[in-house]
Amino acid sequence: MSTTRPVEQFHTSGGTRIYRLPLEVFTDFVGYCYVVVNERCRALVDVGSAFPQSVEDLLSGLRAVRDEFGEPVSLEQLDAVLITHGHVDHFSGLTPLAERVRAPIFVHELDRRILTNFEERVVVASKALEAFLVQAGVKAELRAKLREMYLFAKTFIRSVEHVEVMGEGQELFDTFRVIHTPGHCPGQVCLLVDDVLLVGDHVLARTTPHLAPEKLTAYTGLGHYLESLDKVVTLPGVRLVLGGHEEPVEDVSARVEAIRRSHCRKLERFLELCREPRTVAELSMAHYGRREGYDILLAIEEAGAHVEYLYQRGYLAIENLEEVERSPNPVLRYRRL
DSSP states (O other), rough: OOOOOOOOOEETTSSEEEEEEEEEEEEEEEEEEEEEEEEOEEEOOEEESSSSHHHHHHHHHHHHHHHHHHHOOGGGGSEEEOOSSSSSHHGGGGGTTTTTTSEEEEEHHHHHHHHHHHHHHHHHHHHHHHHHHHHHHHHHHHHHHHEEEEHGGGGGGGSSOEEEEEEOOOOETTTOOOOOOOSSTTOOEEETEEEEEEETSOOOOOOOOOOTTTTTTTTHHHHHHHHHHHHTTTTTTTOOOESSOOOOSSSSSHHHHHHHHHHHHHHHHHHHHTTBBHHHHHHHHHHOOOTHHHHHHHHHHHHHHHHHHHTTTTTEEEEHHHHHOOOOSSOOOOEOO
16 A cells, blocks of 8 residues: 555454555545444445545555455445535545445435535635635636646536435434534534444544635534534543544544644734734734645635634624625625734
8 A cells, every 4th residue: 555554453442343445545645444343233434535546545545454364344235324524635535436336325314415416516615715715815826727737626526416414413224323413514414323432523633624614614613623622522432543544542522622723823823913903814924824726725714714713702803894894705804803
């Protein structure tokens, strides 16, 4: 495998076996999908990206589960495919594997249209992104480059015809309990298997998952994300957290507290920066510094999510209100109240 990482085996308190398969979902960026096996089902949680190396790593990982651990698992033998959320590094591997995946595919209803009508999603989302970048104060030339980067990888992804819905509190195959945790993505779910929690990108070991403002996509944003962290912390008896990236987490309460502190520091920093009126693009540059490539867009969206949170709660005001009144899509300048 290109990732040079082995498949790892975990056991739940109820005897379910969970296998973590490393995938190079993008160049030099590793993600994980999980094979979950017991006497009731054989399921795959997430499928990686449509990136050819990711698909090759997934197939190699399934072979390792069969050959090294003796589990009779293949794409054709699965009882279910569960998608934790509608981001391309977690679901778009379904495009090149469509002919081989015969099991029902499950995703939360708020991400269902991303899978079943992906072409529409890209058009609508790119228009919303353009409007957001204008209001954020991003120059036209950079907006065009960011939009091109946003669209590039998505041209290789196709919609999935038949997708089932899973929702809050649902029990699937007498194995998975579904917990809806929006914020990073509208339909982000965590899947509780006995005392092990599969979290997608909701709680990661070293980094905080990317956030974008609700202005771009409903049910994202910092407010929803912080509320969803509460859901995870209050789950009883969680011994191990397995994410879509990075290492396993053994103390979920401590990790969630660290994530909360990180966001609090960012909010305080953005408030301080807004002692002078600034756009989201200016705030992004002041806080994150100069970025390159796709990281520019991620930083602007992350800044936008924190500014939106402060503005919604009355900590910020719009400085250039007269300009906002005159223009159909003005640049917004925020100041601290």
